[in-house]
Amino acid sequence: MSPDDHHRIETIALLEGTPPHVGRLLAEAAEIRALAAGELAFVAGQRPQFLHLILSGRLALIGEGAGAETMVEAFGEGEALLTPAVVLDRLYLLSARAMIDSRLAAIPAESFRALLDREPALARAVVTQLARHWRVLIRQIKDLKLRAGAQRLASYLLAQDRDRSGRIYLLMERRLLARRLGMTPEHLSRAFAQLRPFGVAAVGRAVTISDESGLRRFCDYDAVT
Amino acid sequence: MSPDDHHRIETIALLEGTPPHVGRLLAEAAEIRALAAGELAFVAGQRPQFLHLILSGRLALIGEGAGAETMVEAFGEGEALLTPAVVLDRLYLLSARAMIDSRLAAIPAESFRALLDREPALARAVVTQLARHWRVLIRQIKDLKLRAGAQRLASYLLAQDRDRSGRIYLLMERRLLARRLGMTPEHLSRAFAQLRPFGVAAVGRAVTISDESGLRRFCDYDAVT
DNA sequence: CGGTTGTTTGAGGACGTTCAAGTACTGTGG
DNA sequence: CCACAGTACTTGAACGTCCTCAAACAACCG
Structure with a gap:
């Protein structure tokens, strides 16, 4: 991994407020994945192997069912993909597809969960991130149910x-x-x-x-x- | 507050895995609110004053907009209401209405946030709870978009x-x-x-x-x- | 028992989808 | 630079889903 990628992981928005060694540990555990536009980072139904952080590019979360496909939300640089599935170690409910060429940091799920238990600041940061995304989803549900x-x-x-x-x-x-x-x-x-x-x-x-x-x-x- | 209520707060599902003194601190800070069926615990647009835990009963989260009203999700005993708004100190996006007579523990928002910063186990427990609810919302969005x-x-x-x-x-x-x-x-x-x-x-x-x-x-x- | 509230059924209409065709982009090779 | 293919976007017509309005029916509660 390049020092540049290392630095990008350490300073990612998700880790705001965490002590420097948290970013360092995550960066050491991570491997870099480059995705061309259209490629999948993971698919619904899979067991999460990694927590994916977006270093650059943009990914769409895709839901499938009843013979159709929809896009739930799109995420860009600095965001984490489907932290809930990784944290709970449950099957993905959504797939992730690169909308443009993208680079991801893939942190082994087990390492992330271990660090989450050990590093209070990381848990606190994840609370903030999940809370923000929660509200994004609520807005979407309100929109779908209340607006034409x-x-x-x-x-x-x-x-x-x-x-x-x-x-x-x-x-x-x-x-x-x-x-x-x-x-x-x-x-x-x-x-x-x-x-x-x-x-x-x-x-x-x-x-x-x-x-x-x-x-x-x-x-x-x-x-x- | 009755010793019974005290005990219920300490053993609430949200606090699973946290050391006993966390529950004790929350229980000491909490006041009990009894809601008759149909009453509101809080309304959308308000700034959260408390984190509400459901001791008994059932509450519906209600979204308003475009001249109509919808129900986003219902929660029962042992659940926390809209943790994200409390954690982020942002205006509620939803209102909460008692579906049946209910009893809530209301923890001052400021105390909860302070404890969240101080108690790693609490932050970790909130991560788990938010992650679970996140997936509930995702399922609902998929349903709304993909199914008749x-x-x-x-x-x-x-x-x-x-x-x-x-x-x-x-x-x-x-x-x-x-x-x-x-x-x-x-x-x-x-x-x-x-x-x-x-x-x-x-x-x-x-x-x-x-x-x-x-x-x-x-x-x-x-x-x- | 009557009033109130919740549920079902019917008719008509609005919103949204499907299918099909036509029009604009975008990128490639000549 | 143009011709071309491929892809995305728009437009139109027909259909289906879902909503509104209205009325009948059922359940609940004083």
């Missing part, structure tokens, strides 16, 4: 980061975004059309919103993070 | 506990179950009708399944917990 498709799209757009000029760059192709939002690509296309009256203009992956407060009202946006 | 209403009902029924004779007792009225499953009460009624060919017979809150393997196939049941 176009409202979910509006909600999603309003939550995205903007550049200086207020433009949003979509982090994934629309086919995948559709599945993240719980609809078909066809319906997503129509949902974008529904948002045009609020000044939502999409050119490729760039999206602009001119009537933001109108859009907020349209989807009953909840800004709480 | 009747399939979600089938899936839900197959996951419920049975008594010796294989009967299921629904833990809530159907109106609420409908919202848990992401549908209207009317649709739930029709979903039960759709499951009759698989021998799903409902009498009041008792449900029997005669063709379990057929039902499993119908909803592509995933038994992984």
Whole structure:
């Protein structure tokens, strides 16, 4: 492993607040996996062999069932993939697929669990990370149950980061975004059309919103993070 | 507080594996709240003042938005309510309503967070609890995105506990179950009708399944917990 | 027993999917 | 640089699922 990778693992967001030797131990136990876009890091039903940390790139968590496939959430640099399955030593409920070329640090599951028991600061850091992700999932469940498709799209757009000029760059192709939002690509296309009256203009992956407060009202946006 | 309540807090499932003094400290900091059926423990948008542990009874987590209301999940004796909001000190995303008369132990949020930083075993126990709940939410998201209403009902029924004779007792009225499953009460009624060919017979809150393997196939049941 | 609340059934409509075709991208080799 | 293939996105029509509204029915509680 390169010193650069070593450093990236030690300073990963998950470990914020932990003493330096925790990162060092994890980095020593880790091996690096490079994934090309489209490759799987693991698949649902497997027993977790590693805790995967994303060093660079972006991965989608994919759920399968009833003959279809959906995307639950996407994670980028600095995030850990499916800590719960690793912590509990249970079968994965989801698969992970690289959306773009990515590099992962794979920490043997057993080592991670052992360290979790031994290092209070690590356990504390994992609590924070799980709590954050928990709230992301809750928001998604609320969206799916309470909002119609176009409202979910509006909600999603309003939550995205903007550049200086207020433009949003979509982090994934629309086919995948559709599945993240719980609809078909066809319906997503129509949902974008529904948002045009609020000044939502999409050119490729760039999206602009001119009537933001109108859009907020349209989807009953909840800004709480 | 009664010695009985004290004991119940100390032996609550969340604290499994923690040394005795953790339970004692939490019990000393806690106050008891009795809720009548229908009363709210807290509401979405509030800043968490307490971590609530359910000593007895059952509470539903309610999400509001877009002019409607839904039930995300229900929790019973021994469970903690919305640990993530308390841990992160963020506004609640959900409200909690007592489904039946219930008793809660309310631990001041600040005390809980302090203890979480100080007691490694508590942090470790919270990791386990959050990880378990995380997987419950993932299953729900997969259900909502991948399965139709009747399939979600089938899936839900197959996951419920049975008594010796294989009967299921629904833990809530159907109106609420409908919202848990992401549908209207009317649709739930029709979903039960759709499951009759698989021998799903409902009498009041008792449900029997005669063709379990057929039902499993119908909803592509995933038994992984 | 009547009032209240919860559940079922029916009819009509809105939302979302499927299937199919057409249109824009994107990258490759000539 | 263009032609081309392959892929993604859009649009349209038909269908299915699910919701709304309304009414009948059942269960529960004073």
